[in-house]
Amino acid sequence: MKLFRSRGRRDVGQTAPSPLAQAMVLYRAGRHAEAEAEARAVAAARSRLPDDPQAALALSIAALATGAQGRHDEAVAAYDGLLPVFGRVFGAEHPQTLKLRSDRAQALSAVARHAECEAECAAVARIAARGTGPQAPLLAAAARNGQIFALNARGRHAEAETLAREALAAHREQDRFALVLRLGLARSLSGQGRYEEALAEAERADGLRRGLPEDQRRPETGAVELAVATALLGLDRAAEARALAVTAHDSCRTVFGPAHRRTVEAQGLLDRIDGG
Secondary structure, eight states, X not given: OOOOOOOOTTTTTOOSOOTTHHHHHHHHTTOHHHHHHHHHHHHHHTTTSTTOHHHHHHHHHXXXXXXXXXXXHHHHHHHHHHHHHHHHHTOTTSHHHHHHHHHHHHHHHHTTOHHHHHHHHHHHHHHHHHOOSTTHHHHHHHHXXXXXXXXXXXXXXXXXXXXXXXXXXXXXXXXXXXXXXXXXXXXXXXXXXXXXXXXXXXXXXXXXXXXXXXXXXXXXXXXXXXXXXXXXXXXXXXXXXXXXXXXXXXXXXXXXOTTSHHHHHHHHXXXXXXXX
């Protein structure tokens, strides 16, 4: 999810470039190890300032980059440590704090703590729904996406479908959030054995992805291919499914590394296909 500009009390009125700009450029370019190192350097340089907003945000970027490299347990631990800091620096219902909670929840799902992810995403979505600022719809969409993923992971595919359709109806922008919500819908349909519908949704997601800028497509590397491949396998089109699963696995391994949850998911799908 896109980083919101800090509105902490110490940066009101500042016009200088953010010290986090380079870390975000690296992250959006998929240079996750470099982004992590840059963010940690910013945090270290500002560590003498008590409850410094930029230091807190720098550590949140480092956590995001850590997860993007497949070090999910480490990312969860980092988010756990940051939650009370963000509460002090920004406030419990500030967009930055809600974003951190949403990012943490999705990291929980990456380590199979799906029930906790579901509950936290539902809570964040409820708070975001009360918000009136420009970030509120994005926060709500991101939280709903995490909740849908967790519901699917828990086998509650019909609930995930309902929530995905509601979230898509509420989120009119054709952006990355629409992409991930549509992929969640495709996953829910495959989970119910409705593979023709799942394939149609995954193909719609592919069309949406093609219209997005590269920095919005990159975080979803391999996700469309996995959704299409899963539906194709359900339709007994195993050869086509395998080709896409190989593409997903190779691209995820390149962008995220072998331990990332999506790389592991792609390998699991290949194992299913090859195991007959």
